[in-house]
Amino acid sequence: MTKKRAKVAWSQVCLPKEEGGLGLRRATECNNDALMRLLWEILTNKHSLWVSWCNLEILKGRTLWQVVPQQSFSVTWKCLLRLRTLLATNLVYTIGHNSSWSLWHDPWFQSIPLRERLGDRAIYDSGLPTDATISVVQQGSLWNWPLHVWQLRDINSACSNISFGQRDSIGWRKVGGAFSFRAAWTSLRSSAPVVTWAKVVWFSGAIPKHSFCLWLTFRRAHLTRDKLQSLGILQQSMCPFDCGQQETIDHLFFECDYTKTVWSKVMELNNCPIPVAWNWDAIVTWALGHTIGRHFQRWMRRAGLAAAVYHCWRERNNRIFRQEAVSTNLLLARIIFDVAKKAALHLCIQDTPSNRALVENWEIGEAIFCQPSGNQQGAAQSGHTSASML
Numbered sequence: 001m002t003k004k005r006a007k008v009a010w011s012q013v014c015l016p017k018e019e020g021g022l023g024l025r026r027a028t029e030c031n032n033d034a035l036m037r038l039l040w041e042i043l044t045n046k047h048s049l050w051v052s053w054c055n056l057e058i059l060k061g062r063t064l065w066q067v068v069p070q071q072s073f074s075v076t077w078k079c080l081l082r083l084r085t086l087l088a089t090n091l092v093y094t095i096g097h098n099s100s101w102s103l104w105h106d107p108w109f110q111s112i113p114l115r116e117r118l119g120d121r122a123i124y125d126s127g128l129p130t131d132a133t134i135s136v137v138q139q140g141s142l143w144n145w146p147l148h149v150w151q152l153r154d155i156n157s158a159c160s161n162i163s164f165g166q167r168d169s170i171g172w173r174k175v176g177g178a179f180s181f182r183a184a185w186t187s188l189r190s191s192a193p194v195v196t197w198a199k200v201v202w203f204s205g206a207i208p209k210h211s212f213c214l215w216l217t218f219r220r221a222h223l224t225r226d227k228l229q230s231l232g233i234l235q236q237s238m239c240p241f242d243c244g245q246q247e248t249i250d251h252l253f254f255e256c257d258y259t260k261t262v263w264s265k266v267m268e269l270n271n272c273p274i275p276v277a278w279n280w281d282a283i284v285t286w287a288l289g290h291t292i293g294r295h296f297q298r299w300m301r302r303a304g305l306a307a308a309v310y311h312c313w314r315e316r317n318n319r320i321f322r323q324e325a326v327s328t329n330l331l332l333a334r335i336i337f338d339v340a341k342k343a344a345l346h347l348c349i350q351d352t353p354s355n356r357a358l359v360e361n362w363e364i365g366e367a368i369f370c371q372p373s374g375n376q377q378g379a380a381q382s383g384h385t386s387a388s389m390l
């Protein structure tokens, strides 16, 4: 098996799209979600055969937090017990009057069981039983800790902020919060800052392979020849478009004479002014400011950018790996074909002078214009759903 270099780290791929990933879920995180669900069912004592079995065979009158892992436990149970610390950080305990939560074992105080925090000696010194419930340190609406143990004096002062509720309850992430896979995944998964370019890459009607290629470009993840040379895989990094320059992301998109010609024609079709700077950072700045939004012209700019990047990258690969080359005019024809076909199939726009100008430039059929009535019916008959745009 050959070891291939990943263009983007798996942890990054598994981020949501708005955080710069592809929105995949890591198998380990999905598995943890499912296990959390089981733990939640035990904690809330759900009426199910499995929970009843666990109470009878594993817990045997103890709380989940008291169980000590044993060799004889199933793999599932060993995994469940390992997740208790993570589980505790997601739980919000409400302490009722005369509370029956386990004083020392349940993680009701700052998500860590007191036994773990204080140790057995402090519990022994307190004179309270090891199976005590919180009710033993409650007196009316006040806390009543044995203050001769110094650690408990600290707990007592920290508890002064915790008031009692009507009854004991447990919530997921908030008071009364219910468990859901989505909420669990959101709170358990690794996260990253939101990326501003996600809406340029992922949008309704986008062509998936174009979006994917554009996503790699925004992440600067394409294995361009300058990268391969720095890794020692290639001896030289000359641009495959025979311009005599080094191949970098900035050069390919779109400083190279070949790709610059293609991109300037796409800009022309979209009635956009010709850019002053052609490197990728300049394209990103332009895209963030001029392609996001609900207007048809913005959709066309996004689709045009994605198609230009995709076809230029594909042409670059064809030249390197297949020794095949096409002219900028033929490449532009492919871009127009892809974008016009997708727009015609996916969109339904208003007949305004600026929209009509773009439709004519890109040679999109008249059917893209919304009809005053019967439009939805027409869309349904043609077997696709149209997105209405301004």
Ligand SMILES: [Zn+2]
Pocket (backbone or CB within 6 Å): 239, 240, 241, 242, 243, 244, 245, 251, 256, 257, 258
């Ligand atoms: Zn070049």
